[in-house]
Amino acid sequence: MSTDDETLVASALTGHRDRQRRLAHRLLHCIRREVAVMLARAARPHGRDPRQDVLDLSQEVLLGLFERDARELRRWDPARGRSLDSFVRLVTRRRVARILGQRVGNPWADDPTDPVDLDADDDEPLTRRLENRQELDSVLVALHAKMTVRDQELFELVFVEELDPADVATRMDMTRAAVNAWSYRMRKFARAVAIQFDPVESSGDPTTPKEKPSHGG
Amino acid sequence: MGDELMRALGQQLRIDPLAGDDPASAELADALLPLDEDEEARLVDEMFRRLDAGELAAGAGDDDDDDLTEGEAAPAEPAHAAPVVSLAERRRSRVTAFVVVAASLAAALLVWLVMRTPQRPTDPQVAELPEYVITELHGGTAKVRAAPQDPPSAIEVASDATIDVVVAPRSPVRPPLAVVVRAVGPDGTATLVRPTETPKVSAEGVVRLQAPAASLGATSPGTWELQLLVGPPDTLPATAKAADGRGPWARVALQVTVAP
Numbered sequence: 001m002s003t004d005d006e007t008l009v010a011s012a013l014t015g016h017r018d019r020q021r022r023l024a025h026r027l028l029h030c031i032r033r034e035v036a037v038m039l040a041r042a043a044r045p046h047g048r049d050p051r052q053d054v055l056d057l058s059q060e061v062l063l064g065l066f067e068r069d070a071r072e073l074r075r076w077d078p079a080r081g082r083s084l085d086s087f088v089r090l091v092t093r094r095r096v097a098r099i100l101g102q103r104v105g106n107p108w109a110d111d112p113t114d115p116v117d118l119d120a121d122d123d124e125p126l127t128r129r130l131e132n133r134q135e136l137d138s139v140l141v142a143l144h145a146k147m148t149v150r151d152q153e154l155f156e157l158v159f160v161e162e163l164d165p166a167d168v169a170t171r172m173d174m175t176r177a178a179v180n181a182w183s184y185r186m187r188k189f190a191r192a193v194a195i196q197f198d199p200v201e202s203s204g205d206p207t208t209p210k211e212k213p214s215h216g217g
Numbered sequence: 218m219g220d221e222l223m224r225a226l227g228q229q230l231r232i233d234p235l236a237g238d239d240p241a242s243a244e245l246a247d248a249l250l251p252l253d254e255d256e257e258a259r260l261v262d263e264m265f266r267r268l269d270a271g272e273l274a275a276g277a278g279d280d281d282d283d284d285l286t287e288g289e290a291a292p293a294e295p296a297h298a299a300p301v302v303s304l305a306e307r308r309r310s311r312v313t314a315f316v317v318v319a320a321s322l323a324a325a326l327l328v329w330l331v332m333r334t335p336q337r338p339t340d341p342q343v344a345e346l347p348e349y350v351i352t353e354l355h356g357g358t359a360k361v362r363a364a365p366q367d368p369p370s371a372i373e374v375a376s377d378a379t380i381d382v383v384v385a386p387r388s389p390v391r392p393p394l395a396v397v398v399r400a401v402g403p404d405g406t407a408t409l410v411r412p413t414e415t416p417k418v419s420a421e422g423v424v425r426l427q428a429p430a431a432s433l434g435a436t437s438p439g440t441w442e443l444q445l446l447v448g449p450p451d452t453l454p455a456t457a458k459a460a461d462g463r464g465p466w467a468r469v470a471l472q473v474t475v476a477p
Contacts, residue, residue: 006413006429006432007377007429007431009413010412010413010428010429010431010432011431011436013410013411013413013432014400014408014410014431014434014436015408015409016408016436017265019436020265021261021265024261024264024265025257025261028252028257028260028261032248032249033235033249036235036245036246036248036249037233037234037235039245040234040235040237040241040242040245041234043241050244050245050247050248051247051248051250053248054245054248054249055252055256055260058260059260059263059264059267060274060275060276061274062260062261062264063264063267063268063272063273063274064274064276066264066265066268067268067272067273067274068273069411069455074411074413076413077413077415078413079414079415094276095274095275095276096276097276098275098276099275099276101276123220123221123222124221126222127221127222127225130222130225131225136225136226136229137229137234139226140226140229140230143226155230156230159223159224159226159227159230160227160230160231162227186223187220187222187223190222190223190226191222194222
């Protein structure tokens with residue numbers, strides 16, 4: 001954890017332009033790299049200058065951090081143990097995933113999903129098909145577009161780092177029951193998204209928006 | 218339910234897609250070659266120009282605060298993503314300009330109407346927020362005390378000092394409460410600061426804030442007046458100008474001199 005970063009952010013949040021500028025320069029490389037990662041996951045169409053894509057999207061992410069009185073930046077809470085770079089990477093993923101949403105389709109707006117499908121116990125065949133079709137990245141991009149930064153933090157702790165729910169609860173200042181409830185909802189939600197990318201379970205083209213599925217309860 | 222899928226997604230997220238040896242990965246990795254100073258300055262300048270013009274970034278959504286930790290609510294509809302265009306090619310259409318101008322005029326009219334309307338707090342608790350006083354102030358050398366046993370109202374601190382201040386209401390106040398700081402600098406310029414540190418609030422409305430002086434707005438050497446504005450989160454002012462006048466919040470001022 002860098003206290004320099006804490007000081008830099010705190011001083012930038014006072015609204016002084018020269019300090020905001022310093023912070024923007026400080027974050028630019030981290031943002032550019034995560035933008036490139038997201039572009040790679042989204043398998044963006046060829047024919048554009050990738051360097052220009054990375055620059056344009058990086059500018060959107062930077063603007064998103066500072067706009068509305070730096071509301072997004074103010075969400076960074078170093079007390080949770082997440083570094084500034086790590087926080088900015090999460091913000092970048094979400095922002096870029098949303099911008100890329102038009103290119104990779106809108107799986108949230110496809111056919112209504114049968115609730116029975118969402119509660120199915122065995123998702124191995126679905127997972128294998130997505131892996132074989134190299135669609136896991138597409139599912140991740142679509143998920144990032146819909147998750148808040150807090151959801152992404154939880155996703156990393158629960159499903160990437162695979163921490164014990166009790167540890168996650170401590171890190172995120174939640175109860176263990178709340179972490180479990182979130183995990184359940186995320187599993188259900190991820191499955192609903194994944195189905196849209198699976199030709200077996202999804203009857204239509206995942207890039208064709210139709211109607212929003214129900215993710216409730 | 219979904220364990221296999223979540224395992225696969227978690228594993229996929231651990232993979233660095235730029236590390237692949239396919240042409241697309243290599244192309245994107247090349248795109249990350251260091252920017253020259255001019256290129257980087259242009260990007261940052263353009264971003265601040267857009268910020269000053271009040272532009273919002275593409276990809277913002279109305280559901281930014283709705284995470285899945287809250288109830289069973291489904292994620293909202295995705296925001297309409299703006300197409301990414303080259304900075305050099307960015308052009309606003311006349312229609313867009315017209316919409317922006319019309320929206321700005323409507324917003325200005327709304328602000329004007331609101332400012333003409335006398336402010337009437339709607340929440341009885343807000344209307345009755347009692348006076349707050351400093352009960353503890355630490356982090357530097359005391360400069361001014363009302364009485365020897367009282368906490369100081371002015372302190373001198375090092376530039377990297379953490380200020381620890383506790384303010385209490387004259388009568389109990391029900392949380393939730395939040396704090397913003399109106400920092401008036403040595404040159405008289407006022408800025409509104411939302412401390413990144415979350416204040417601790419007791420059940421009776423006593424607020425403790427521990428934060429670096431810079432986080433509270435005292436960002437450079439000199440004497441600063443830090444006005445802590447305490448109130449329910451949705452009632453606190455959003456700008457330094459709004460914080461200048463009276464409002465449904467309690468105001469406690471302390472003087473902080475940051476040593477050079």
